[in-house]
Amino acid sequence: MEKRCWDVALAPLKQIPMNLFIMYMAGNTISIFPAMMVCMMGWRPLQALMSLSATLKALESSSRRALQGLVFLVGNGLGLALALYKCQAMGLLPTRPSDWLAFVTPPQRMEFTGGGLIL
Numbered sequence: 001m002e003k004r005c006w007d008v009a010l011a012p013l014k015q016i017p018m019n020l021f022i023m024y025m026a027g028n029t030i031s032i033f034p035a036m037m038v039c040m041m042g043w044r045p046l047q048a049l050m051s052l053s054a055t056l057k058a059l060e061s062s063s064r065r066a067l068q069g070l071v072f073l074v075g076n077g078l079g080l081a082l083a084l085y086k087c088q089a090m091g092l093l094p095t096r097p098s099d100w101l102a103f104v105t106p107p108q109r110m111e112f113t114g115g116g117l118i119l
Contacts, residue, residue, distance in 0.1 A: 012075025
């Protein structure tokens with residue numbers, strides 16, 4: 001029974017390497033496939049955190065349920081952090097003042113390159 005409780009607690013951490021691989025394969029372009037991947041990477045940990053009481057109830061039979069609950073929370077927190085990082089890498093998060101204020105101009109690029117051509 002103790003092993004089963006640890007399997008439940010470690011399940012979110014076991015998904016992190018697969019999520020990293022999916023993030024790499026999806027790329028940083030804004031299209032349907034990367035958008036679906038980011039949505040699923042963010043939705044799964046949120047769904048797990050919303051059903052936290054049911055998960056903690058399953059861990060009640062363990063002698064180390066506090067540690068297992070903490071490991072479960074940390075794993076889902078890391079999954080959410082990965083989804084937010086991917087959103088930021090794709091440029092979907094508003095991180096500049098020009099994203100929020102209409103009268104602030106976006107920063108101008110200092111240099112342009114184009115595949116070895118002089119622009």
